[in-house]
Amino acid sequence: MGGMARAAIAARRGFTLGQVVVEFRGETAVLSGPSSGAPAADLEPTIEALRAHVRFDEHGRYRPLSGARTMPGNWRISLHESLAEAAIDAIYPQALLHQEQAARGTLRIVTFGEMVGRQRGRYRVAGDLGAAGRERAREVLCGHCVRTPVWAGGTAEERDIPCPEPCSVMVALAREAALWQEDSPRAASPDSTVPFADFSTPGNEVREAYLARTPAEVPGG
Known part of the structure; x- marks a missing residue:
């Protein structure tokens, strides 16, 4: 038994994790941050660009708590589906592992x-x-x-x-x-x-x- 997010990624099924929405379009995984209704800006399609973008909030403050509900909004990134797990790990480190361990009773x-x-x-x-x-x-x-x-x-x-x-x-x-x-x-x-x-x-x-x-x-x- 695995975690919800990893199972969804394996099945190429859309899901929401924290403040992030993940969708699959063909061989592409599209991740979107919280939306305020404004048009979403497309990030450079690399894990490094994603990690750098979510490191600071909308006020320019460093985010020492990766899960804090201070993630900047109105962005999306399109990556090859094989990078979906790496993208989630860049946003929420160890979230996939902890979900899986909880599901298995080993957390x-x-x-x-x-x-x-x-x-x-x-x-x-x-x-x-x-x-x-x-x-x-x-x-x-x-x-x-x-x-x-x-x-x-x-x-x-x-x-x-x-x-x-x-x-x-x-x-x-x-x-x-x-x-x-x-x-x-x-x-x-x-x-x-x-x-x-x-x-x-x-x-x-x-x-x-x-x-x-x-x-x-x-x-x-």
Whole structure:
């Protein structure tokens, strides 16, 4: 038994994965990003061009979280059908592998506690984040992501992309949130020019979403 996306590619059957729509036309695989209704721009038909295009969002910010719902929109790329899997891997690294492992029951799950227990140096403090703070971090960060956090007990359906362990961006957010438990910062208006993972800067969208969910009497968690 394999993953949904790989099975669809093998059968040359169209499907949607995350924010990407995949269609097959003859021997060509056509991948399209999220659409706002504007005409789609055709990318250079190479995996390298695709990878470079989805690396930054529409504000020009680097996308450290490949599954973040900040993918630039209104683009498409036409590739030989043999490159369909490579194209998906360029957009969502390991998504096909994790789908297949989940379908086979071999996906290895790493919990938040296990992940932060491995941390050393400046990220070791991430383990001090309380249970409520961890849940808020999951809500605001994973809520921005197309992957399903099975590491937190989530259930991934066949068409979902399972996420088996907290990513480095989650650990970075947990570190900042743990520090906020001792010294709660003031909230600020979200600023789309602040880098996605710059959680220490006021206006960062994830930071402000986290602070907005934090009860005043419980600064960090």
